[in-house]
Amino acid sequence: MLFARIDATNAPRFDAWFAVLQRSEQLRDGGVGQGWHPDEWRARAVDESAPRVFRLYSYGPSLDRPVAVGALELTRDDNLSFIEASLFVDPSERRRGYGSQLLGHLEESARDLGRPTLVVFVIEGASEIGTGANRPFARRHGYRVAEENVRRDLAWPRPTGELDRLWQQWLPFASHYDIVAWTGATPAILLEGRAHLSAIMPAETPHVDLDVEAEHWDAARVRHHEKTTDEMGRDLLVAAARHRVSGELVAFSELTVSRQQPQTAYQWDTLVVGHHRGHRLGGLLKVTTMRLLSEGGYATTKITTFNSTLNGPMITVNEALGAEIAGAMVAWRKDLVEPVAT
Numbered sequence: 557m558l559f560a561r562i563d564a565t566n567a568p569r570f571d572a573w574f575a576v577l578q579r580s581e582q583l584r585d586g587g588v589g590q591g592w593h594p595d596e597w598r599a600r601a602v603d604e605s606a607p608r609v610f611r612l613y614s615y616g617p618s619l620d621r622p623v624a625v626g627a628l629e630l631t632r633d634d635n636l637s638f639i640e641a642s643l644f645v646d647p648s649e650r651r652r653g654y655g656s657q658l659l660g661h662l663e664e665s666a667r668d669l670g671r672p673t674l675v676v677f678v679i680e681g682a683s684e685i686g687t688g689a690n691r692p693f694a695r696r697h698g699y700r701v702a703e704e705n706v707r708r709d710l711a712w713p714r715p716t717g718e719l720d721r722l723w724q725q726w727l728p729f730a731s732h733y734d735i736v737a738w739t740g741a742t743p744a745i746l747l748e749g750r751a752h753l754s755a756i757m758p759a760e761t762p763h764v765d766l767d768v769e770a771e772h773w774d775a776a777r778v779r780h781h782e783k784t785t786d787e788m789g790r791d792l793l794v795a796a797a798r799h800r801v802s803g804e805l806v807a808f809s810e811l812t813v814s815r816q817q818p819q820t821a822y823q824w825d826t827l828v829v830g831h832h833r834g835h836r837l838g839g840l841l842k843v844t845t846m847r848l849l850s851e852g853g854y855a856t857t858k859i860t861t862f863n864s865t866l867n868g869p870m871i872t873v874n875e876a877l878g879a880e881i882a883g884a885m886v887a888w889r890k891d892l893v894e895p896v897a898t
């Protein structure tokens with residue numbers, strides 16, 4: 557059996573890699589795979605200069621015919637104590653030890669990249685929440701749960717008047733803030749504030765067992781993020797809140813939708829900075845991005861969002877909007893290098 561990193565611009569190898577992932581996702585999602593499209597994986601796997609780049613790996617009798625595939629998400633400057641991974645075994649090839657073999661190779665690659673902890677992310681479909689094969693598999697290989705997320709789907713479009721009703725209900729709490737919105741490129745005047753919010757976002761969200769630090773973001777990285785998202789074939793619909801007194805940007809929310817396959821829109825980051833919480837800004841920003849979705853005329857049928865089970869306030873907003881549980885996402889953690897005794 558071979559294990560190797562594959563080049564995302566090598567069409568036969570990439571297509572074979574993607575086919576295994578797609579069959580796995582179709583099994584999970586009941587026929588229709590709901591994960592990233594090929595262009596979206598490729599766009600994030602070819603740019604070695606990006607702050608985060610996916611390394612794609614195949615395992616099998618030949619790299620054109622893998623039985624299992626995986627990815628490592630390599631950050632250049634951020635959170636260097638761990639590396640995120642995903643792995644999938646072709647449904648017809650399971651329980652033959654291939655998942656274990658591939659995981660072993662990914663652990664070795666993580667060690668070679670100098671990352672002492674591997675964090676494997678896995679999504680569970682609606683029919684397998686808490687019961688996916690990942691649970692016995694990961695425990696058997698010495699992993700522990702680092703983070704539990706629930707996936708919620710919001711049927712789209714919303715009933716007539718629903719978003720206006722929520723807006724009117726929440727707006728009185730936010731009298732000290734202006735809400736701004738845009739599609740695509742962040743207005744230049746907001747770039748620094750937007751970069752700061754993305755930098756602190758990872759450290760501001762709750763994690764069970766993962767020491768996540770703030771990231772390095774500046775105006776150029778925001779532009780890089782916008783460019784990569786565009787190359788993925790996606791539009792970015794963004795809303796942010798500015799505190800009137802200080803002029804600071806204190807909250808933002810990003811919704812993204814594929815131009816070619818707009819059926820599922822994804823909620824990306826939403827953050828309200830600590831001492832500006834409690835003003836319903838999270839809900840108001842989400843309503844604002846949904847208005848952009850509506851104005852854009854996308855043929856979207858649902859909006860998918862993932863929240864940590866610890867993130868009560870965000871879950872309250874999503875449930876008020878009408879989102880319903882549709883799956884889960886678990887992060888499994890294993891320390892590959894024993895801490896040095898002092």
Ligand SMILES: CC(C)(COP(=O)(O)OP(=O)(O)OC[C@H]1O[C@@H](n2cnc3c(N)ncnc32)[C@H](O)[C@@H]1OP(=O)(O)O)[C@@H](O)C(=O)NCCC(=O)NCCS
Nearest residue numbers: 643644645650651652653654655656678689690692693694
């Ligand atoms: C989880 C997954 C990677 C396992 O791959 P696999 O090749 O079937 O796993 P292996 O054959 O190496 O299994 C190793 C051990 O894990 C456990 N295991 C794996 N699948 C299991 C299942 N469905 N039920 C119970 N135990 C299971 C068993 O202990 C197994 O050993 P055994 O077969 O000797 O009993 C595969 O089911 C998959 O791709 N699932 C979807 C994606 C995913 O969950 N990825 C993240 C994994 S953390």
